[in-house]
Amino acid sequence: MKLIKGKENKEVLIEREPIDVETFKRMIRQMGLKVTKQRVHILEAMSEGRAHITVQELYEKLQKTHPEIGFATIYRFLKNMTDHNLVTEVRMGGFPARYELTPNQHHDHLNCTNCGKIVEFENESIEELQESVARKFNFKLTGHVLELYGLCQDCQQE
Amino acid sequence: MKLIKGKENKEVLIEREPIDVETFKRMIRQMGLKVTKQRVHILEAMSEGRAHITVQELYEKLQKTHPEIGFATIYRFLKNMTDHNLVTEVRMGGFPARYELTPNQHHDHLNCTNCGKIVEFENESIEELQESVARKFNFKLTGHVLELYGLCQDCQQE
DNA sequence: ATAGTATTGATAATCATTTTCATTAATGGT
DNA sequence: ACCATTAATGAAAATGATTATCAATACTAT
Numbered sequence: 001m002k003l004i005k006g007k008e009n010k011e012v013l014i015e016r017e018p019i020d021v022e023t024f025k026r027m028i029r030q031m032g033l034k035v036t037k038q039r040v041h042i043l044e045a046m047s048e049g050r051a052h053i054t055v056q057e058l059y060e061k062l063q064k065t066h067p068e069i070g071f072a073t074i075y076r077f078l079k080n081m082t083d084h085n086l087v088t089e090v091r092m093g094g095f096p097a098r099y100e101l102t103p104n105q106h107h108d109h110l111n112c113t114n115c116g117k118i119v120e121f122e123n124e125s126i127e128e129l130q131e132s133v134a135r136k137f138n139f140k141l142t143g144h145v146l147e148l149y150g151l152c153q154d155c156q157q158e
Numbered sequence: 159m160k161l162i163k164g165k166e167n168k169e170v171l172i173e174r175e176p177i178d179v180e181t182f183k184r185m186i187r188q189m190g191l192k193v194t195k196q197r198v199h200i201l202e203a204m205s206e207g208r209a210h211i212t213v214q215e216l217y218e219k220l221q222k223t224h225p226e227i228g229f230a231t232i233y234r235f236l237k238n239m240t241d242h243n244l245v246t247e248v249r250m251g252g253f254p255a256r257y258e259l260t261p262n263q264h265h266d267h268l269n270c271t272n273c274g275k276i277v278e279f280e281n282e283s284i285e286e287l288q289e290s291v292a293r294k295f296n297f298k299l300t301g302h303v304l305e306l307y308g309l310c311q312d313c314q315q316e
Numbered sequence: 317a318t319a320g321t322a323t324t325g326a327t328a329a330t331c332a333t334t335t336t337c338a339t340t341a342a343t344g345g346t
Numbered sequence: 347a348c349c350a351t352t353a354a355t356g357a358a359a360a361t362g363a364t365t366a367t368c369a370a371t372a373c374t375a376t
Contacts, residue, residue, distance in 0.1 A: 034342050034353060055332080070356040075333065077354095091251060094364080096332060110297055119295050126287045130306055133284075137277050138311040139268055145305045148288055153296035192322060192373050213363080228325040233364065252333080254363060 019047045019101075031084045038073050041066045043101075052090060052098035090145070108146040114155035177205045177259075189242045196231050199224050201259075210248060210256040210276045248276060250305070266304040272313035 024043040028035045045061050046053060053061075055074050062069045078099055081087035090098045108126075110119040126146070134141040182201040183193045191197070203219050204211060211219075213232050220227045236257050239245035246260045250269045256276060266284075268277040284304070292299040 036342070036354065038355075068356080072334080073355060091249065094249065094255070097252075110292065110295055112297065113300060119297075121291055121295070123287060123291055126284055126291075129281060129284045129287070133279050133281055134268060134306060134308055137268055137279070138314075139270070139277070139306070139308040140314050141306060141308040142271060143307040145303060145307075146288075147303045148292060148297070148299060149301040149303075150292055150297040150299040156296075156298050194323065194373070196324075226325080230326080231324060
């Protein structure tokens with residue numbers, strides 16, 4: 001369980017392991033798609049910097065180094081990746097969707113609403129209970145969003 | 159929506175009391191807004207029938223009895239209500255937002271990612287485990303979002 | 317009832333996302 | 347390496363949900 005520090009209520013940057021180009025190409029082939037420079041560049045852009053990125057942010061980031069990549073390509077490829085579970089789509093409220101390379105270890109978030117600190121946690125019992133709720137209503141579970149909000153120890157003392 | 163009782167896990171579809179016009183008017187005044195027939199009709203339409211309704215569905219429902227009510231009015235009023243926590247907005251994937259009169263009893267949602275159906279449930283064990291996670295990290299819990307996604311029985315068969 | 321102001325509804329505007337389609341590029345077989 | 351086949355691309359148009367505009371209308375306190 002890893003602790004990530006944030007400032008105020010801003011979004012938090014999450015460090016990821018760097019992934020090499022060969023791995024990206026393997027991921028693309030694995031989906032049954034052709035390896036194009038655009039797709040590799042999109043994966044590269046997603047693997048560096050902020051974990052949850054919007055299409056707009058991705059587009060602007062790519063503009064600097066590969067100005068030939070268009071919105072449609074990004075949207076299309078993210079859809080492919082999402083369908084193949086290599087990318088996780090997070091939609092909040094009416095905001096544009098955010099995408100992240102699917103982390104190998106599932107986790108949920110405990111967020112401090114005062115200082116923005118985030119604790120990632122994983123609780124097997126909660127996961128099982130979610131499954132049992134789904135079963136009870138004859139749903140086949142495919143995903144979930146669990147975000148806890150509260151005050152961390154430091155902020156409670158203020 | 160009908161009531162379904164669970165056994166040990168206490169999943170429940172929430173029962174809603176019918177609400178009378180005077181209560182609706184009080185709610186509107188409480189927000190510091192003027193009482194108009196449109197607003198009362200919108201509240202009436204929301205309080206009968208399906209709990210989670212889209213703007214489109216609400217519009218069509220209102221068309222039959224009050225064809226003078228426009229989309230803009232519905233959107234504006236739902237925004238007011240949501241801001242004042244009298245209505246809860248549920249957004250799922252890229253589907254249109256669904257709205258419900260905020261129930262006095264807390265519940266979470268089970269969403270069908272194919273047809274947009276929403277099932278409400280309440281699970282005391284999950285709530286307790288959330289508390290215990292928060293305690294473990296010395297957080298004081300103030301709220302949470304739990305949305306389950308999957309395929310409902312009908313959509314699994316397609 | 318009247319004045320003053322909030323509300324309304326039709327329509328235009330916006331914003332994210334998807335589709336279209338003519339052009340270009342990747343791949344597999346030679 | 348060279349094609350031929352077919353998928354992929356990018357620009358622009360289309361879509362769908364939601365929000366803003368604004369002149370006409372309806373509440374509400376006086």
